[in-house]
Amino acid sequence: xxxxxxxxxxxxxxxxxxxxxxxxxxxxxxxxxxxxxxxxxxxxxxxxxxxxxxxxxxxxxxxxxxxxxxxxxxxxxxx
Numbered sequence: 001x002x003x004x005x006x007x008x009x010x011x012x013x014x015x016x017x018x019x020x021x022x023x024x025x026x027x028x029x030x031x032x033x034x035x036x037x038x039x040x041x042x043x044x045x046x047x048x049x050x051x052x053x054x055x056x057x058x059x060x061x062x063x064x065x066x067x068x069x070x071x072x073x074x075x076x077x078x079x
Contacts, residue, residue, distance in 0.1 A: 010048035
């Protein structure tokens with residue numbers, strides 16, 4: 001879970017790898033949806049923490065999708 005900054009704000013999970021996966025609809029870097037990214041600056045701390053809490057499950061699903069050899073944009077698509 002995210003730790004609030006010293007000023008009490010919840011930090012963004014952005015790691016500056018901003019590419020939306022066409023299969024999952026999630027950012028490849030921070031695992032947020034486009035709606036979450038767009039709304040981040042107006043979300044309250046509880047909403048931001050809820051996004052942070054969803055990230056581990058999204059990471060697990062994303063790893064499964066990325067490993068799917070039938071996925072058109074997957075790492076095995078060139079085979």
